[in-house]
Amino acid sequence: MSQKHFFSGVSRRALLSALAVLPAFSESLLSMSARAQTAASSDPLPSWNDGPSKQAITGFVARVIQQGGPDFVPPAERIATFDNDGTLWVEHPMYTQLAFVLDRVKVLAPQHPEWANTQPFKAVLEGDMKTLMAAGERGLVELGMATHAGMSTVEFEKIVTDWLATARHPRFKRLYTELSYLPMIELLAYLRANGFKTFIVSGGGVEFMRPWTERIYGVPPEQVVGSSIKTKFQIRDGQPELFRLPEVNFIDDGPGKPVGINEFIGRRPIAAFGNSDGDLEMLQWTTLTGGARLGLIVHHTDAEREYAYDRETEFGRLDKALDAAAANKWIVADMKNDWKRIFALE
């Protein structure tokens, strides 16, 4: 399904009206929900419809926490890894970090008059997405470096935080952090309430995520793995700082995900959650081994409430991993049918 189709096929007015009547989802509600899950009588995943996906999740958790049971896993080994873009928050019509990059190019353009005649900057400034996408990965890396390097880590964190506090998603007109998925936030809390340690393992930039993952997902910075550029330690005016360099350090995507999991976590997960081919190797690494294991793919099937895409899309393509899901008995969570609500909308 093409990008164009998404925009033409959805009534924005209907959606925004529906969203307007949803109650705000506060942090205190979230922590209440996490606490409530320890009581066996309550529903640990209220935003998930009853069905095979929900049953597979709760069944897996029940098996691994049952002391003395055949599938028992000690708490220290209950590692769960979550992709971010498209798994925990919205990734269409483009990755949020790419929207950030485009905005930053516009903000920085006055300091770079040469960009008016240099691709791919020219395309960004003219809103020419076709030329921009044609610049490919190399073009995107160039834009990434121009916007993500050349400042200290402290300065970059402030830039990210300020942007996320004001930038709005083009369709939903909401802060991006409000467009995280409530059923997945419940799932994170549910796993933690059952002794799991939850990690994010994302292709996105690690320093683009760490400033807000604790507030939104309950995942602290030290449990966020992502792509990164190199930094350099230096003393400036008597104060130490880490200066961000225009050089790729690590790409946490595809086969890079198990590599990153090993490098940053040093334990093999027993549960992994993704939504695209970039998560294939993480799901293989997690599930293709002995013992009870859980692999889950979020399938974007709801063009009305969110987006519908899989094998044909620029962002979050789900093709090989969808085939692998069937072969490996990974859960394919159908957003349209499995999720009562989509967004956290804090």
Added chain:
Amino acid sequence: MSQKHFFSGVSRRALLSALAVLPAFSESLLSMSARAQTAASSDPLPSWNDGPSKQAITGFVARVIQQGGPDFVPPAERIATFDNDGTLWVEHPMYTQLAFVLDRVKVLAPQHPEWANTQPFKAVLEGDMKTLMAAGERGLVELGMATHAGMSTVEFEKIVTDWLATARHPRFKRLYTELSYLPMIELLAYLRANGFKTFIVSGGGVEFMRPWTERIYGVPPEQVVGSSIKTKFQIRDGQPELFRLPEVNFIDDGPGKPVGINEFIGRRPIAAFGNSDGDLEMLQWTTLTGGARLGLIVHHTDAEREYAYDRETEFGRLDKALDAAAANKWIVADMKNDWKRIFALE
């Protein structure tokens, strides 16, 4: 002080006799000790003699945990980072990992007849330390790659675990893990009992440490940062594995330590513990900022019970960082006078 001096100046017999009468230090004792520290009446650091070092540590902790106080730090931000070699366990007469490398070269030699005539392997096989050290960093990297790469991460973990279960320190005739420092293990537990999250940030190989840091230090694999080589994800006989490649990935030493702290932890520590110039930048990054901060250097001053070295040594040189300690008010813990006992000897 030269290496030679250490060996001639110490009576091994006297030492080993003394060690023989010390009670074994079991894990259950350790956890009892950690629990006991929550009671205000007990001494949280029984292996530390009373004095300025101990007072500075407990004073710092009291300040940062005092809710409403001027130096209060929320638990999530109570990050403490510890060097390993020479800070948590013995690093003389050579880094333990180097002893491992030399042993591995000998084990692997029958499969590499060419090593008999190739440096630096020849020097290792002939026990010619002088030629070996003359091969410098490049020679050591070559030995490291030959012994640390070419197998899966699972296979390497088994090699490390098997070696540490039997290899003995040349002077103390003890397992290396028994030669971790009891006062530092108490300090780790004391900090954790006060809401700190403790990390290891070591120049040593991360996969050489992770198999045992939880058992010995109470620090789980995901809180161990270290040097690493690259790995590659692959499927072999239907099973995914991470294969270790002969290529340096990250050197977690000197200015690499704050870089690694930022990359792997993503928070700035409020307390850091080291013993050599390789820890200088970590200590700067931790302490040269506003708020209550603790920097501590373990000074090896006890040739009788352990070793005495600082500005002149091949392993764990403490020169610039010792000067910086005075300028920056870092605690210099004097092993001879500050520590009642040295080793954990589990």
